[in-house]
Amino acid sequence: MSQQRNDRPDGDLRNTGMSLRHDREWDYELDRIVEEVEERGAETVGLQFPEGLKRRGPGVADDLRESLPDDVSVMISGQPCYGACDLDTYLMKRTDVFVHFGHSPMKDSNKILYVPLFSNVDVFPIIEEAIGNQLASPDEDPDVGLVTTAQHMNKFEEMREFLEDEGYTVHTRRGDDRLTHEGQVLGCNYESADIDADQVLYVGGGKFHPLGLAMEHQDKNVVIADPVNNAVTIADAEQFLKERYASVHKAMDAESWGVIFCTKIGQGRWEEAQEIVDNNDDAYLITMDEITPDRLLNFGMDAYVNTGCPRITTDDGPQFHAPMLTPGEYKIAIGEKPLDELEFDTFHGTW
Amino acid sequence: MSQQRNDRPDGDLRNTGMSLRHDREWDYELDRIVEEVEERGAETVGLQFPEGLKRRGPGVADDLRESLPDDVSVMISGQPCYGACDLDTYLMKRTDVFVHFGHSPMKDSNKILYVPLFSNVDVFPIIEEAIGNQLASPDEDPDVGLVTTAQHMNKFEEMREFLEDEGYTVHTRRGDDRLTHEGQVLGCNYESADIDADQVLYVGGGKFHPLGLAMEHQDKNVVIADPVNNAVTIADAEQFLKERYASVHKAMDAESWGVIFCTKIGQGRWEEAQEIVDNNDDAYLITMDEITPDRLLNFGMDAYVNTGCPRITTDDGPQFHAPMLTPGEYKIAIGEKPLDELEFDTFHGTW
CATH class of the missing domain: 3.40.50.11850 (Diphthamide synthesis DPH1/DPH2 domain 2)
Known part of the structure; x- marks a missing residue:
């Protein structure tokens, strides 16, 4: 064992009976994972952590490898993960047990083991x-x-x-x-x-x-x-709201629209995307998983409509080189809805 | 049609008979795509362009939509694309005709229409x-x-x-x-x-x-x-070679290794990745498509071995926060091979 890993803070020993070498605030439910591997006769285990907990991945893998038979392979997802909507479907399809840490189930599946990671901070x-x-x-x-x-x-x-x-x-x-x-x-x-x-x-x-x-x-x-x-x-949303109005105004002059369909399992709104493209000759359907300024810059459109995660639009939108709107804001920008109907974009259902 | 798109340079009219509104250097073989759509009775067409040509995507989509029946949907891949090894498999699986522009076939498939985009510059x-x-x-x-x-x-x-x-x-x-x-x-x-x-x-x-x-x-x-x-x-590779030696030396002290298995269709070397993890208790298998400094930073390992695209290691490696080695360089760093056997990492076969 390396010095570095010994330096990791001790873990929460109450529920696992195992010597964790990580953050004591979380219970990774290692016993449940090991049980599931045994029950399924699994040969491969995939682990997916949200961004803030990725650093715990190697420690959790260590503990699992200690408890699991030698021929079981443990893999860690390196894909960004921002929610239960954001499963690493590649790893999920290719591992016998796929563990998603830190989010509650958006949709139950026999394939996925959700480990919620409840905080034990006193509220x-x-x-x-x-x-x-x-x-x-x-x-x-x-x-x-x-x-x-x-x-x-x-x-x-x-x-x-x-x-x-x-x-x-x-x-x-x-x-x-x-x-x-x-x-x-x-x-x-x-x-x-x-x-x-x-x-x-x-x-x-x-x-x-x-x-x-x-x-x-x-x-x-x-x-x-x-x-x-x-x-x-x-919570003061005023700054966000000002930015939304500014983006809508800027997009009113757009002569080309990139309509983003997000391919992440829980972030796709196909009908919304399709409807826009079907009714606007200047709109182009662009499919992608991570929606980033770099990726869109290459297309050079005048404006974008994001049918994926609404928070990319509201929180990261101003970082993009061209205005990015929610589907509802798009309708305002093209004159189909009055400006005072601007509202927050919410995402419903699962997949 | 918008003013903006009219400003696009005229296209190469020789082979298509269609009015292209883009770069005259490339022949997008639109007639072949339209033919293929008709033959297959396709309802969906996916287009994938390399980074440098993504800006042409909307123009090509325009021309296709003009020639195709109204009920055929054209979608453009927004995923990064760095070669024939880097197909957008999501879009490929979900469209009836999938067109990959700008690279020659790494492996033929009925599903994929490769459009090579030969340059007409005088060599x-x-x-x-x-x-x-x-x-x-x-x-x-x-x-x-x-x-x-x-x-x-x-x-x-x-x-x-x-x-x-x-x-x-x-x-x-x-x-x-x-x-x-x-x-x-x-x-x-x-x-x-x-x-x-x-x-x-x-x-x-x-x-x-x-x-x-x-x-x-x-x-x-x-x-x-x-x-x-x-x-x-x-071509002077000296700078690259110096950086390779420096990275190997830095990685010699590593006590934790992230071993990257790239999930892109033509960039996976499973056996190499598996072999390293099987033989080193301080090595962890990490799966991902885009290999970027941001994504690896979250894991905080001492060093990485990249079994995916060798050029990420040699060209982008120095931008990562920790040394990133090729599989061969890894063997040198852990003492399995002498330093003078350092050589360029090449990728063979298809998938």
Whole structure:
């Protein structure tokens, strides 16, 4: 064993009985993976991690190789991975057991073993801090929506009870079948926040999800209780919205349109893409998996419509050399819809 | 039709009978594509262009749509494409006719229509300029190897005759089955230059191919006659070779190895990758299509072995955060082979 790997922080030993040499915050459910390999008589195991956890891949592979028979090959996906919508289908098709870490199932499949990687950070101190500050107190407004991400779903009922004990009426929803759990949000889907309350409490790390939520539900106050960065803030989507309007205006003069169909398993909207191309002689269907400024630069179109991940459009859009619109924004740019119908693009269903 | 597309330069009308609105240097063989669509009763057509020609995609799509029935959908691949080894298999599997432009067939398939895009630049003035200058005159050394790329293969026999008329003995070879034509080189395969001559004349644009040739055949003088940039030069691989030695030395201390298996259809060397991982407990198999510094940075390994495209290793290697070696260089770094056996990594066979 190398020095470098010894330096990795010790892992969470509670559930596996194995000596993990990685982050103690996550349980990789190695016993479940080993069991599955044995049950299926698998010879190949594929591991896929989200970007932020790829560095843990070698450590997890080490632990698996220690427990698995010598003739079982472990492979790690090097493809970018930004969600449960973003499975490495190449590796999935070519391995007997394919493990997808860090996201909840968008669609169940015998082929895929989903390991959710629940965070064990304590969420309650930061929720408490939000109450009566950014989140209106129960006296002012007792109705509150509650949403979180896959990483904290294991605490969801406790969060609800905590808020109820404080005197709130907690509104939750499951959303559509793209979402696995009650109260869960994805970067592209906030149906679980479509509830009868003017304020929504988002519990989770980072601003990616709550900013989408604030774009989708512009009439609601979105309070972020971030237990990872230990901060309470309000999600402010104004900058994003300004950029959306600017992009739509710029695209109004476009004389050539690249219509992107994303080939990632959970990011394809074929009908939307096809409809645009069928009705516009200046539109060209372009198929790709990763949608990047470099790749589109080569085509030199005046504007693009992205039918893939909406967050590439809203979050990365300004980095592209030409305006990139959502399918709804495209309709505004070509005059089919009024400007005041501009809304956040959401993604529904699975595949 | 938009103003922008009218501004595109006129096309080559000689072979198609159609009004092309693009580069006059290429014949996209639109009639052959239309014929194939009719014969197969195709409903979907996929087009794949190399990076440098992607900008022509919309123009070619326009022309095809004008000639094809309205219910035929034309799609353009947005995936990067660096050779005949790099087919967009997603689009290939999902379209009735799949057209790959700009490369000669690495392997024939009923599914794929290869359109070679022969350059119509005049190659002979620059060959003439090379003779007796960088290329030894027939009196000094009558033996010369002749190689070129897919773009100029249509002139190969004329080039040979031209050199023979000048008094040379021209040596040519077909190489292995990765190469379609006698005298053809690829960035990863220079078997066609494995001939009995101390000097090789490369006719073609750019330095990418002749630099590989100079790395592979370090004992030969590689003269570049570049009709595109109108320049005669000698291919000097010294900088590349220095970088190779530096990378090998740096990797000698590595305690963790990422072994990359490239999932592109013509860039996979499974046995090589598997062999390394089977024999080194500190090696981890990583599967991916595009091999980029960003993607590998996430894994944080000490060194990488790239069993995919050798040119990513030699040309882009220094841009990666950790040393990246070819499979042969890896053997040197771990002490299985002496340093003086360092040689250029070549790719053989098809898939």
